Amino acid sequence: MDELAEYHRELIASIQGDADAMGLITAEAFLEMMKDVLDEAGEVSGMDICYYRGTHERKPLQIDGYGWDATDEEGVLSLVICDFVVSEEPQAIVKAGIKPLLQQLVNFVMAAHSKDFRDSIEETSSAFVLSDLIARSWKKVKKIKLILVTNRINKANADAQPVGNIGDVPVTSNVWDLSRLLRFVNSGQTREDLVIDFAEQFGGAVPVLKASSDGSPFESYIALIPGAQLAEIYDKWGARLLEANVRSFLQARNKVNKGIRDTIRDQPEMFFSYNNGLTATAEAVEVMEMGDGFYLMSADNLQIVNGGQTTASIHAARKLDQLRNVLVQMKLTVVSSDQAEEVVPRISEFANSQNKVNAADFFANHPFHVRMQEFSRRVLAPSGDGNYRETKWFYERARGQFADERGRRSVGERKKFDNEFPKAQFFTKTDLAKYENSYRCRPHIVSLGAQKNFGDVARAVGKEWSDSDSRFDELWFKRLIAKAIIFRNLERLVPHQPWYTSGYRANIVTYALAKIVHDAEQREKVLDLDQVWRMQRVHVVLERACLRAAEAANEVISNPIAGMRNVTEWAKKEGCWSRLAATSVPYEKDFFEALIDPAQAKAVRREAQQEQKLLDGVDAQAEVLAAGGEYWQGWLDYGQSVGKLSPRDIGILSTCAQVPAKVPSEKQCVAAVAIRDRLDAHHQATSEAIA
Template structure:
């Protein structure tokens, strides 16, 4: 309880600090903080605050926030009620009080459907806005989620509980109490163990065949699960079932998903034959031997690691009568918690899937990408000489991150997000591979396309990382951004050149970039990437050199040797690169003057590292404040989770979590940055 008490006190301090800074009441500040957690946890996205409390006849009605996405095929309406208690010690909340609060939400929905209630409300009030929304979208609502957020401790352990229906719309309830919030903040765990009880909660146990021998490293089973049962399980747990998936199921509306739905509608009895099925994992299972075969009774922390689209498509079609004829094959592997981080991604990688999962997705969990993501969220890019503010470059490690980050914000927050992460400074894993392999003089590999090029970089970086990861530091990241600036600048300029006849821009850009790097190396020089980073643009001499090479690259690519007709295939040949690499280019003298000695580049890297280690107290304080309390909470939580912090370090990091209410001393800030640097090398293994 001591840990939870400490967390509660810190939470209260944070909420009060936010309330003072933003001119809000404490309950409002608390709800805003928890809304971010609900969004990140996948509980409810893009919540809008809209406090309203009143009466409908003898009934008390209340709502504090809501979420509705008109593009959501599931039609989920989320409504939130907030219970915030200002106290030094954590308080408890029981089932009676929980039901009383959730009933206020139910009564609000019931009232909102009546014109009489809506007409009594002021049209500018939050109550009218939400009630009017509910009335207009009611026919589209497929499910209602009632969410109670509270800083009290829930004594009745319930999660995703069905509570009946309003009209024909099913209703579920969730409670986010102090303990659950603390689990999420500390380790990302948002719930108690997710236990799918097939026998008790979802009709019947599932017959299974054991697919592993006695003494096998992992226990495995083969099963056939009814579509109705799978839909019911997903209806309760939703995206939490897909947490370990190699990618998120982001309501993709592609041909394959439509194909799944068409099969359910037109040939449900053939679904088993046509569909590749599911690959699932669980930390533990309960198997009953009934004499005539094995039955899967329950699974702890059940996860669908491959087949998320199949699952969600079946759920979307759950109202169709044909679902009763749908059956899905399932491979279930029991993976103990201590092996989950290592084994589950591999199962995801090698499993068959309805949609082809690209190699880029598989490598997303590699420590290299996790580190690059961390840098991209933290490292401020200089304003340069053409801007007035520092920005950041958003690295999308997992597909959909950038869109998700934007979508879940309010319009005002999106403006701030766009200013911090300009859209032009967004790049993906496959973009990174293009920048890096072009600089590594592999334009023919880049020309193979995003996935093959990425696979090559994944192999090389994996080998380099295995020999030592120290080189992939903040300086490496900044120079990566410099490569991105050069590459993107070429992409923008090439189509406007008089010699460009259209087509093959991608090939021309990668070949031109590689050639510039190659020719610099031939003179035992390198591009001054540190200058590009500081300017946040390509210096004029370098830009002109790149364009001069691009014209030569265009000539080589579009005029292949006799007998070669496919220019795209020609660009993939080592011979194409060999031909360009040996051709002379008429560079302006200023270009070679702008190059630097490799030893100078190494010295620059050493100097920046020393400068980083020797930050002054004022600079350290500025950086600590700019990172914000949430960042330092994450650093503290991570450090504690891996047991790499001593009591003094915990105290220093904790002091940083009270920003902006209390500013740490300069000495504390210097120490905090040193601690963050120390933890950085452990971050990929989190």
């Protein structure tokens, strides 16, 4: 079967299953899925659902979602319309079908400026909130993005295309269709047509110096790009030019950098000297040699991995006509798509930046994720009382791993894979961050959207990892899964409650989980996550408590403070969480009886750590013996040559170097492996610095 047709059928089945579970129609369930996809892809940060169908002055209006950040100086208003069809085979959509759908978004914007239209909408509806927002914030809107999400196949093949203006506000459009969705699911690649044609589309080729020899593993260049040209490129592609981890970092710091702004305004000719410039990657480049040197003609899938604030600040200065004498240095490395996952985060991590970013901000390949992935492939989840076999929870550290693991198997092997890793037990980095920050009582941060929340968790976990990575052990992973089970159970139940009126399920769920954790802590108790892990479901007592908390969360979220009409914006405020935290919830008595003492949870951790130490000792000894004495002698020699060994380290490695004549103890083997890993990290860092 054709890959696209197979994905179409899987998508339809998945969306119909989600719709049944959440009590939604299929188009709504599809839009819920696309909300996370658009956020992770950098298309729309923290999209709000907003269903409206109607007419104004005989013109049809439709809108399904929008994105707007009043604190973001770029002033981008994103409007989303959904087109979902249930069919046996994938359907096509052409330009003539796309245009009238996007026109309905334009009609809504025009109608929002009419007081008669706004007065005709129910004041508590999300459509009123959006139309009121457009009318009040219009002076701040600098660009409008029209986005169509559909499970059809787009035959127009146009992306980020300018389609005119509304007043003096430029408008662009793009389409997320079935094939683009499949690319994203498989590998995170959403824009195979993102080609920056410097020579033809953006004012001319860019002069470059080749910075790599013929034997180098990667082709590298130093470029000098005019500020106006960089601003024009960013104006078209926006945050999609920013490598994902840089994007999530910048979203927490989206104010224009004052130092950069002042240099552009007061000393533009000194920008090159004062600014560190950009670090970028591309999958392929076209470089031509002309009379006076080399020129960059085009770059495929250009990604700025460092210098995002420089780029955004230059773009902000564009309309002030201050970029005439601004030149920006760009270090460009050509990295093929099959190497990008491993190499790009490393470039991000080590690149110099005016705003210091630590390793936690470049989190895709952080050891934390590698460890969680290792646990997810090894740790068997109990069969619980609802299953007849043990399964595993598949953690997707890098986008596309699940599809790749499943896709490279034969039909028979896929059945075995599906039994071992049920689709319902698949979760991503942004899912992990959602569960973790909800449990950490930060639902207002979760409500900011997948990427901003991920950046927040990355910084917190990165710091904790630096302090001591031992806490992130197998038990931590199991308790994470317990948090996921509670969270997902709430997601399933909330839409079916009599008090639920739809629209804010995601906010209610994260607030409810945070609330029961908070209220347990107020009584100096904690949830019994180990019980949830053993049962692989939520006990009925905890479930009822979650629903009581969810009802209270719905009440608080649905009633913003005076002067704030936008419910989803209210949910992003710490004040919203403070109000819920202070709200009394009438839990049943047995909820508090089901909680456990923190000391009991710590005792389980101590036992788990002791068991893990025994396993680590056995594994380390097996590794040391398998490697052999010559291997350890090599590390001993290297460590002494670079002066990185203490007398104790030398003694341990000397003992291991005598294998098999002498067998080191388990404790010595654990230490030897740790010494080896430390020396290896030093060697890699030194090699990269030289390169």
